[in-house]
Amino acid sequence: MPYNFTVSPDFTPDHLSGWFIFNTWIQKQLGEGFHLELYNDFESQRKAIEEGKVDLIFANPYDAAMLVREKGFSPLVKPASKSDEAIIAVNAESPINCVEELQSGIKLASTDDPDVHMMGMIMLEPADLDKTNIEMKSCDSYVLVAKELLRGNSDVGFFLAEAFNDLSSMVRKQLKPLVSSQIQVVHHSLMIGPALADKKDGFRQALLSMNEDEKGQGVLKSLGFSGFEEMDEEEMEFMIDLVDTLLF
Numbered sequence: 001m002p003y004n005f006t007v008s009p010d011f012t013p014d015h016l017s018g019w020f021i022f023n024t025w026i027q028k029q030l031g032e033g034f035h036l037e038l039y040n041d042f043e044s045q046r047k048a049i050e051e052g053k054v055d056l057i058f059a060n061p062y063d064a065a066m067l068v069r070e071k072g073f074s075p076l077v078k079p080a081s082k083s084d085e086a087i088i089a090v091n092a093e094s095p096i097n098c099v100e101e102l103q104s105g106i107k108l109a110s111t112d113d114p115d116v117h118m119m120g121m122i123m124l125e126p127a128d129l130d131k132t133n134i135e136m137k138s139c140d141s142y143v144l145v146a147k148e149l150l151r152g153n154s155d156v157g158f159f160l161a162e163a164f165n166d167l168s169s170m171v172r173k174q175l176k177p178l179v180s181s182q183i184q185v186v187h188h189s190l191m192i193g194p195a196l197a198d199k200k201d202g203f204r205q206a207l208l209s210m211n212e213d214e215k216g217q218g219v220l221k222s223l224g225f226s227g228f229e230e231m232d233e234e235e236m237e238f239m240i241d242l243v244d245t246l247l248f
Contacts (some may be wrong), residue, residue, distance in 0.1 A: 003055040003179045003196060004034030006048065008188060009039055010060060010113040012166045013141075019058075020224030025219045026056075029206045030199060041140075042112050055193040060084070061186045062114035065240045073191040074200060075236040077207045077228035084188060085161040086119035091149045092176045099178050100126050102156060104133040109145045109154035112138060118246060119181045120158035146171050161222075187238060189231050204230065 005026070007019050016038075023036040034056065034170050039045035046063070048054055051070060059067055061084060067073035090096050102124065110117050121130065139145045142163035149153040150171070161180060166170070190207065192200055210216035211227040220227060 002035045004048075004053055005034045005036050005056040006054050007036075007038060007058040008043060008047060008060040008161060009041055010111070010116070010163070011058075012163050012224075013143075016167055018183060018219070018224070019204055021219050021222045023076050025215070030181070032199070041202045042114060043044055049061045055195045057191050057193075058188055059191050060113065060115050060188055061239055061243055064189065064191070064236060065244065067191055068236060068240065072194045074197070075231040075233065075247065076190045076192050076200065076204050076242055078187050078189045078231045079223075080226045080227040081185060082162075082225065083184045084115055084119075084186045085182045085183065086123065086169055087159045087164045087177050088123055088156060089149065089159060089164065089177045091152065091154050094173050094176060096156075096165065096178065097176075099123060102127040102129060104129065105135065106155040107135045107137060107153070108140055109137045109148035109157040111142060111158070112208045113160060115186060115243070116160045118243070119183065120188075123179050123181060124245060133198060144165070146175060162231070183242075185242065189236070190228070 011019065019038070020036060023034055026034050037048070037053075041212070042063075046066075049057070049063075049067070057066065057067065058074070061227055079149075090097060096102060110120065124130070137148060139148060142159050145154075145157040145159060146167055149157050156178075165176070167175075192203065196203070201230075207228045208230060210220055
C-alpha cells in the first residue's frame with residue numbers, strides 16, 4: 001500500500017506538474033510507492049491529516065505546530081534561500097501609496113493561506129486596521145485576488161510574494177505593492193510522518209543531494225527551487241514559536 005504525500009494548497013499553478021514529477025522521483029529514490037493527493041483548500045487537507053491520511057507533506061509554517069506536536073511529524077528539509085513573505089497590493093490606479101493611508105471599512109481580498117493572511121494582517125496594523133473594521137472577501141487563489149483588485153471589487157489584497165511575482169507581467173503592471181514582509185525565517189518545509197520515520201536519514205540525504213545530478217536538477221527546476229537545505233527539530237521549534245508569537 002503506497003504512502004500518502006500532499007502539498008500545501010498555496011503552491012502556484014505553474015508548479016503543479018513539478019509536484020507530480022517530484023513524486024515520481026521520490027518513489028525511485030526510496031523504492032517505495034507514494035500517492036500524491038492535492039487538496040483544494042487548507043480545511044480539507046487538515047481533515048485528511050487528522051484522519052491519518054498523510055505520511056509526507058510539503059507544509060506551510062502555520063500548520064507546522066499541529067503536525068509536530070499533535071501528529072508526530074518531523075522536519076526533513078526546506079527550500080534553499082526561499083522564505084515565505086507576504087505582499088499587500090492595490091490597483092495601480094489607486095490613490096493609496098502606503099499602508100498608513102488605508103482607511104477603516106476597506107474591502108480586503110485574501111486567500112485562506114493562513115501564514116500569508118497572518119503576515120498581511122500584521123502589516124495592516126500601522127493603519128489601525130484589523131478584522132473588526134475591514135470587509136473581507138475570501139478568494140480561492142492569488143489570481144482571483146488580483147482580479148478582485150483589477151475589477152475594483154476590492155481595495156487591497158494579500159499575496160504570497162512568490163505568487164505575486166509569478167503573475168503575468170501584464171497583471172503585475174496593473175497592481176501596486178504597498179509593502180512586503182521581511183521576516184525571512186518563516187518558510188514551507190518537507191515533513192515526514194511516523195510511518196516513514198525509519199526512512200528519515202536516507203530520505204534527507206537524497207533530498208540534500210538532488211542538485212548534484214542532472215535528473216535531480218530538472219526536478220528542482222520544475223518546482224522553482226535551487227535546492228534543499230536541512231531543517232532540524234530546533235529550527236522547526238523556533239519557527240513554530242515565532243508563528244505562535246505573531247498570532248497572539
